[in-house]
Amino acid sequence: MAKSRRAGAMLSRDGPANVRAGMPAPSAWACHPYRRRASAWHPGLGSASLRLVLRRLGWGVVTLACVYAVTFVMVISVPGNPVQQGARNLPPAAAQALRVRYSMDNNWRYFGEFAWGALRGDFGPTFMYADWTCNQIIAQALPVSAVLGVLAIALAVLIGVPAGVLSAVRRDRWFDWLTLGCVLVGISLPTFVTGSVLLLVFAVYLHVVPIGGWGTLAHLPLPAVTLALPFAAYITRLTRVGMLDVLGSDFIRTARAKGLSRRTVIWKHALKPAALPVLSYLGPATAQAMTGSFVVEKVFAVPGLGQHFVNAALNHDPGLILSTVLVLAALLIAFNIMVDVLYAWVDPRIKGAV
């Protein structure tokens, strides 16, 4: 934006003179073609965002490849025979034949074939659950995890942001102490404790929801709330800190001096800049909520991706380990990119810097 500053400075020096002369001064920057096209949608977007997305996508692909390579090395280093899932030993010839059939007799061959299959969208068979392919398992589990994760994050934002704002505004009063206490508990308590307690209270004693499972509306609230709590606690803290920081700024004083109501000052002027750290936290948080909900899935019997991730590792199942890791890594990268773009959109100061 150095261009605009120069043009602007030039203008302001000549400003009154030009105006007095009756001649409008052209702004070189304002007439720039990129500028006009982008500002047609929103002042915040522009070709810079497009370049940003492409650059991030490129790096994302590189990251995925590295993740694949590292995971592969770990998978083949772990002792265990994936083609033998039963308790008794297979005759060696049969084991060898099966390994050849699944391209697993030679590590390089497996590396290449799995990668090639993954690029075409086919993750191959899983040995743990012989009747299913990795594609089927992930296709069934990913939407579940996605819904649960997104719901949990939405709830966390809905709970956390207002709590953080109110806590910052009513600083050092009872609401603040109460909120900070809840935040501490929310971050410290593990999800299997909160989940089990919620299950007992709402499902067993009050009979409001079924005891776990998935498929209907009634199955949604309890796991979503359990998963949301630690995120909500963290978002509350982030919002509170951001708000406290922003509330002391000069522009808040200007907003108040304009005569705006307290509510407008807090929720419109203070919250937007204060929410930027929350936004950058939301990216990895959503990915984590979608993929790291192993405990919640176990306690509430939700058929999500988190438990496949863990069980595949415990069962030394290479196909499922690699495919879940790749899917999770792709999700994480995608969300981080989204957040970067969103960040640039929300905070116009960042736009040029990235």
Added chain:
Amino acid sequence: MIRVLLLGCLLLIGLAGAWYGSRASEPPADFRYVNPSDLHTLDPARMSWTPDLRVALNVWEGLTSYDPQTTAPVEGTALWPPTCSPDRRVYTFALRPDARWSNGDPVTAADFIRGWRRAVEPGTAADYAFLITDYVAGAKEYGRWRLEGVGVLTALSRLSDGWRITPEQAQALVRHPIWRDVQAAGGPASLPPPAADDKPAWDAFLDRLTRGAVDWRGFHDAAFEAHVAEMDERFASVGLRAVDERTLEVRLARPCPYFLDLTAFPTLMPIHASIELLRECYRGAPLTAEGLVAYDPQWTKPDYRRNGYGGLVSNGAYGVADWRFKRRLRLAANPYYHDRETVACQTVDMLVYPDVSTSLLAYETGEVDFLPAMEVPFDHEIARLAESGERPDFHLCVTLATYFFNFNCASEEVEGRPNPLRDARVRRALSLATDREALVKRVLQRGDRPAHSLVPPDAIPGYQPPAGLRPDPEAARRLLVEAGYAPGSEVPPLEILYTPSDERVCQALARMWEEELGIRVELRCKETKTFAEDRAAQRYLIARANWYADYNDPTTFLDCLLTGNGNNDSGYANPAYDALLAEAAEAADAAVRAELLQQAEALIVEQDCPILPILHYATPIAIKPNVHGLYPNARLVFPFRYVRVER
């Protein structure tokens, strides 16, 4: 802007809610039970886990089936009783005229032959293939021949792809008739192979094989054609014959008093002909390039359509209606089942609850009717409730299964340390110093029965195991001195290898041995998969083990300790023991046979002690009081067609 974010969140929640709310919830099933993890496979030939077997027993029906209370074999798809030849080697089964598959096709003898053949094929990797290969005449030879062929075809296939093969594969290749053709073709591969232990020469040989300009693809295809051509001929020598469409004749290699028990097992169930539509073929022949018999693993799905396949077809009381992974398996009553009028529950749900405590909660609130396993951390509490009668719906099933410890009887050294357990006196001393009553009653408190023998007592009709060794620390100490371990030259430290669930027992054992015998014991815990590898490779001194009976006969336990048996992890090799079991196999009289088996078991538990029996399991199960037709039994067999639920 924040308004946008918050509105977006609300919108997402609203959408999710609307979507889920709009799905019509299906009616609950008539009978619901729980499985802690989903089925590993629904393929009856490949399954080995108890929950899978439980489903297979309801979805398919073998020649015989299990009585729900006694688990003795009763009538299945074949008419009861089948005819047996005087030398007890030939069984003739006449199938019921009204036996039908779930799509209406009649069940034929060919279906059984197809299923049994599939089970012994190397590509199926069946854990229980030995149930057929050990008993049916010619099955073992057929299996071995197929395995050889597969080995050679795999090696040739790898060579034609340009990859190197292992020395074992090369040795198998060299022994095969196709090698003569390879040599006749000349070229670098035609030189004779080196001596077996000459490693550098072997490396050079393998290199020549790989890099030499040999038409391996041609040799592979030739060997393939030859193998395929011979396959049916070879199979004809197996003792399975379809006398006509509805009559199956089985010729056994040796008399087997419990054969009718085996025919109820899922491995020996029939398979519908439509599976052939999903067979993998190579060059028009029904084998893969490696020579394996392989089917599309999706054949077990009820809604799989490919190549004209119409979904899973089964002949049991139930068919699979719907299978959602890690969520629910729904069984629906088979409309063509011969006893369909007696089937009370039209739909059965198997629900997957990964957390056992959650499944217990679901049981308590009435969302499930039956818990076939309750492995909760507070299992002593469950046992107490069951034993005291406070909870009449909790049952402790006395199970035909034993928990024991393997002693390493074979290795001289384990990881650099000398192995004192090669001496039977040391092993017997350890057994005498173990107070099983204390372990079961005070340490575990789960309601199990202390075990002094390998085979559970009062379980198998017509057989009582020997009394075993009662705790006698004095005698144990004398034995140790006799074995040469007087105070001064102590027994070297012993290491117990175990998995995380055995923590308490191993600590108790270590304490007992240290107190009574003064032996220092180290504990090493490993996670299950690596533990299994170590145990199979005999990299342990003492390792935990357990065994569930596959059929209702003592040999299911005793065969494990035969010399060279695939499950003989302790390395025990006693010709006297092998001789006793072989004699029992040939014995005509049941009483004589039982006597011989008892003698063999006495060798195990009273003299040589290659294993240390600890307890016989008592599995806690929970059956709601309004559920009738489920009976606690020793084999944990629960056919659902007898179940009636009062609501």
Added chain:
Amino acid sequence: MAPGRMKVMSLNSDHVLEVHDLRVSFAVEGGRFLAVDGVSWSVPRGKTVALVGESGCGKSVSALTIMRLLSEPPARIEAGSIRFRPEPQAEPLELTRLSEREMQSVRGRRIGMVFQEPMSALNPVYTIGEQLAETIALHQGVRGRAARDAAIEALREVEVPSPEQRVKQYPHELSGGMRQRVMIAMALCGRPALLLADEPTTALDVTIQASILDLLRQAQVKLGLSIVLITHDLGVVAQTADCVYVMYAGTVVEHAPTPELFANPLHPYTQGLLKCVPRMGGVRTRLEAIPGQVPNPRRPVAGCPFHPRCCLSVERAERGAAPSIRADSAFGERVLSRCVEIHPDEPSGRPVLRQQGSEHFVACWEA
């Protein structure tokens, strides 16, 4: 009026703002301290009043107190009144007693404020147009498209070139001068009766400073605006103010119309300030400065707050014209004891404003 007579506050309907004996304290560890200690000043309608003083003399605090922008828990109005009369005939509003809601209707609508750092005074995540339109919507009641157009009009009024492009830009894309113009536009769009300008040109370079002050003057003429200009720059005061209040250590030490003050500064502090201003031409000598520092408000000085830095007091003490006392002074060892002791007429020890000429008031024992 006779010389030496104390200035008495009169309720003049021609004054748009009257501050009378305002005391504002802040809470710190260990107690409270007074940032503004009994100041009184008033703003005639349509005129520009300048509050001059060094940093820390309490001028910004006074302005913020008028707008009640100080957070009430740490800050507290101990005493005094601020009377605001937006129209000549209207009842005056007692600003110290208004509730928050009532103040919200005063802020921006009746009293506008412009701040010192245009860099940080605008919200960085909203465009200029959004912020302006918001203010316009609040005060003029128009919304949407009409507010946008009014914003462009407002920018044009403050002489921002190409306002159609500017409304879509963010504050960081504008220069300092441009931002200050926007701030002024925002402050004026409610057509207030009074504008408080807290060092509006301090952060800008000199050339832009002139144009901003010009803008303010134009607005005053066009809208009949009264301006309170807070500054430490005497050059700005000379250019724009009609009358000046010189503040030191939370009190007013001198008050006079601008030409009178510059021609005849009576208080030693004012004299010192005027001597500090560098002048072009002439012999280049060392720059004069007032030695010493502004006193720490937590440790108030006994007697006249200026006496540690007052050359007049030291001079007269040295001459021996009146009793003197040993004291800490930047100029010498002895100061007049009158400047230090508790005076019988004034229990607080501080001198009060006494009239020394028509409209010229000084708070000094020796002036």
